Amino acid sequence: MLEVRRLAGAELHAQLPALAEVLADCVAGGASVSYLEPFSVADARAAFEEWAAEVDAGRRLVLAAFSDRELVGTVQVILAAPPNQPHRGEIAKMLVHRSARRRGIAALLMEQAELEARAEGKTLLVLDTVTGDAAERLYTRLGWSRVGVIPGYALYPDGRPCDTTVFYKSI
Numbered sequence: 001m002l003e004v005r006r007l008a009g010a011e012l013h014a015q016l017p018a019l020a021e022v023l024a025d026c027v028a029g030g031a032s033v034s035y036l037e038p039f040s041v042a043d044a045r046a047a048f049e050e051w052a053a054e055v056d057a058g059r060r061l062v063l064a065a066f067s068d069r070e071l072v073g074t075v076q077v078i079l080a081a082p083p084n085q086p087h088r089g090e091i092a093k094m095l096v097h098r099s100a101r102r103r104g105i106a107a108l109l110m111e112q113a114e115l116e117a118r119a120e121g122k123t124l125l126v127l128d129t130v131t132g133d134a135a136e137r138l139y140t141r142l143g144w145s146r147v148g149v150i151p152g153y154a155l156y157p158d159g160r161p162c163d164t165t166v167f168y169k170s171i
């Protein structure tokens with residue numbers, strides 16, 4: 001059974017270890033999501049603690065996907081924006097544990113993230129992702145518009161450079 005829901009308050013803090021496991025697994029699998037090797041579960045936990053503080057401050061949403069009550073995926077919506085962009089949100093850290101991929105979990109997470117962003121008054125979402133990976137196909141399939149590619153924008157965890165594709169979606 002799959003369930004996606006927004007995490008906040010005590011539940012978010014209780015799920016920090018499971019969220020950290022998913023982030024660490026994605027980096028171990030070579031995902032370019034801000035971090036370089038070596039990257040431990042403790043490093044991942046520290047990152048999620050910072051994001052949880054932003055959730056507590058109303059600046060960010062964290063959603064999680066559960067398979068048979070086990071947390072297997074997560075995505076974030078950055079709500080904080082400059083005063084002249086109150087309608088714009090950003091999708092970040094779409095992560096599905098390697099053991100749970102190719103079951104539609106990311107698609108479910110994104111569907112719920114868009115609903116939650118809309119409920120927060122957002123009408124425009126943006127994101128960027130590694131060019132040529134599963135995530136790029138995901139966003140294209142879900143109706144996101146591809147703005148273009150920035151060559152050599154980021155690094156894979158092993159230090160190789162990677163290109164980034166920028167997307168947007170009106171919701």
Ligand SMILES: CC(C)(COP(=O)(O)OP(=O)(O)OC[C@H]1O[C@@H](n2cnc3c(N)ncnc32)[C@H](O)[C@@H]1OP(=O)(O)O)[C@@H](O)C(=O)NCCC(=O)NCCS
Nearest residue numbers: 026031094095096101102103104105106107129134135137
């Ligand atoms: C990108 C990522 C989030 C996708 O997660 P996912 O849950 O596997 O995504 P989905 O299951 O919705 O779709 C993935 C593939 O499975 C397929 N699929 C979905 N449901 C399926 C099912 N029931 N049976 C078989 N295939 C299925 C999709 O069609 C898609 O195929 P494609 O990659 O060949 O186009 C995941 O690969 C990941 O965490 N990657 C590392 C982190 C990362 O790069 N994040 C993006 C940062 S912006």
